[in-house]
Amino acid sequence: MAKLFRAVIMGPPGSGKGTISERIAQRFGLARLSSGDFVRENIAANTDAGVLAKTYIERGLLVPDHVMTRLLLPRLEEMTRHSWLMDGFPRTLAQAKALNSTCDLDLVISLNIPYETLKERLSDRWIHPASGRVYNMGFNPPHVQGRDDISGEPLIQHDDDKPEALVARLRHYKDVAKPIIDLYKSKGILHTFSGTETDRIWPYINSLLSTKIPSTSQTDTQRIPMP
């Protein structure tokens, strides 16, 4: 069996984690895992962890570490035969340590994007909640304004993408991400990419990953459904 590959993508809100994860999943055939999607699926399915998570998200808070790890780690343990890329987890040092004890990561991508760029992108971000597909009215607009390309359903904007909420979210990201980044740096698996445009960063990520994983002819993003 080909060697498995496990990676994490980190970056502040709006840095392009979702956009780049999608490209990586398509190009290299990795399963794309998103902690936000897991949380939303658990809320929709009314699982114990989902019911608990909802009480925090409704108040605009992060889900506590013990709930997140209870939700995600068993799922990762089931993926013993998959290569995957995780977006949105770990978000705290405690989560990073818990992940460490479950699997050995091969690579961590950290996106370093200027504040002004994040602000502009997020004010223009539209989301299809059911699938997690993300649009931007300038960068990747939907075919029909306000509608998801595949389902035709309406797109929404998140309240916390507004500039007022962004400053606090970015400050929080910087504080909690630093020790995680230091941890991965010390393990020698951290790769940082800086810039204002995803299309300029992408070739560097693409060539790095090409040296680490064989490409596949797969064209569809693999979204792994909940059991």
Ligand SMILES: Nc1ncnc2c1ncn2[C@H]1C[C@H](O)[C@@H](COP(=O)(O)OP(=O)(O)OP(=O)(O)O)O1
């Ligand atoms: N690792 C985590 N730790 C705690 N809470 C989490 C984690 N991942 C997701 N959540 C919770 C809180 C988030 O507000 C919610 C949705 O997550 P997500 O889809 O990643 O959206 P987001 O808007 O916070 O991220 P971003 O703007 O960076 O794309 O789920």
Ligand SMILES: Nc1nc2c(ncn2[C@@H]2O[C@H](COP(=O)(O)OP(=O)(O)O)[C@@H](O)[C@H]2O)c(=O)[nH]1
């Ligand atoms: N203008 C512009 N928008 C981008 C670029 N890359 C991503 N976006 C958009 O910026 C927003 C944030 O990107 P997203 O992938 O959701 O970032 P995440 O919050 O880190 O997951 C989305 O609306 C994307 O479509 C870029 O290079 N230029």
